[in-house]
Amino acid sequence: MILISVLESLLFTSGEPLSLEILVKASGEAEAEVKKALEELKKRYEEETSGLTLFEHDETYQILSKATNQMSVQKLVSGVFEEKLTSTALECLTIVAYRGPIGRSQIDLIRGVNSGYILHQLVLRGLVERRNNPNRSNAFLYSITANYLKHLGLSRIEELPHYEEYHTKDLQALLNDVTSTGLEPVKASE
């Protein structure tokens, strides 16, 4: 195990500030060693080719994006916001509107692809919100926000055109791909 690498992994995945105590426990190394490695990491981040910085406050540590890159980061954040809704984002929003409250896996199943990134964007834009799924811990259910509903000029979700029809339609049968039974002669080329 390489301590500095482990510490970087830990701090990276957490996102939140981590106390020295937690870092010591999670890495299983002595406090002095951990402190030394953190100093080293800090120094490494000071190189101008690094985009990260090790923020230390009150014996807690957190990796942050380097302040000098603030402009580009801001551009990314606002660019992401200002962009028109892409067709995939619209698809995602539609599924949440008509089928919500709906879990991630169901959305993925309907779209066939991972929708994590898009859902996140929709949440950040205040169009979609997520709540804990009462039936499954660690799972979320997504629905349209009241704000967005208002923005569409609707006072309740049921006012969406054809809401009843698409909300209740049985999806299970549609989601099984039954194109062929296979065992065609091998000649069939791709």
Place this chain on the structure above:
Amino acid sequence: MILISVLESLLFTSGEPLSLEILVKASGEAEAEVKKALEELKKRYEEETSGLTLFEHDETYQILSKATNQMSVQKLVSGVFEEKLTSTALECLTIVAYRGPIGRSQIDLIRGVNSGYILHQLVLRGLVERRNNPNRSNAFLYSITANYLKHLGLSRIEELPHYEEYHTKDLQALLNDVTSTGLEPVKASE
């Protein structure tokens, strides 16, 4: 502005995978430059003192913690559930991984049996994704997901053993090969 530093900041802040296109836009640099800097970042992360990995899937990039630090990080990350594989799932995933994007009929052909149900399960578990086949409107193409690669600890699909060999040959050529070479294609586990 130091491009590699900016890119690291962008990827770090997003957390989610970012496409090359977005990285080009947000950094304001030429695509070729961005690509070069990403390669450099990747190399830097490959140093054993680094705790990060530059993960590449489906023309998007994401920073992840290093696979070798799995044990330490796992303790910190809650709510990851275990993905057991049956032999059928493994078989199907392998075909999709090496041959994807691949249609259902091709998967059925290789497995000799209808794969509709297992594919449905794998999509539901986020290990496989399906898209519309651009050449045939009523068929899907299946590929493996980033999630699948994360379970294997690979930072890109090309790292699969013998990927190039078994991905690029067409099925007929592969059939000719396995038939003529005395049928001992894969041996060493890597």
Place this chain on the structure above:
Amino acid sequence: MMSFVVTLEKFSGPLELLLKLIEEKHLEITEISLSSVTEDYLAWVAQVKGDYMENVADFLQVAATLLLIKSRSILPTLEVTSEEKEEIIDLQARLALYKLFKDLGLNLANSWSLQPKMFGRPSWVGKTIVFTPPKEIRAKNLTEACQLIFQKLESQLILQPPEAAIRLPVISLQDKIASILGRLAAAKSKIHFNSLNGEVAREEILITFLALLELLKDNKVKVQQDDLFGEIEVESAENIN
């Protein structure tokens, strides 16, 4: 950490079964080895339970080819059409291809970890939600998008319902053997192979043929075929003795 669980409680497809049988005998994939596992394969298929109903057609199709191979090994003079010959070569090649991916998969199984090995971080940490509705979207755009999504899903369904492939007459080997013996006893003389089959479904002919092979092996019947492609005549061994 490398916890990989293979559940082999059943065979997911005919190629998996076939490969298992061949590998158990440490054989290479050749026509001869296929011939040598034909009976085991058919015996397994004959016991097929409800679990396999959906895949029965796939299993039987391979069984038909195996029987062709077997017949060729028993009757070296048997002429096969070029189409049948292709079928035999095809099965060998497909089995080899299947084995290739099976082996690749077993390689990967070693590196599979029950939990992901790499983790991301919470995205957009510290970025707060700013209500930014897209200007161009109206409720009717959502409705149109929804119609499109369902249309797309519906277009994937082919017209032929999957049940059509499933509804095959499933005749167990044991039943067939009993039925043949019963009819031979009743007839007290030679009967024609074709009369042993009900509706002429390929699968039933196959099972009948298999039942006859079993009965021959146990010396319970005698068969006679005068010409190539001629009628096969079947007689109870008891009638002769």
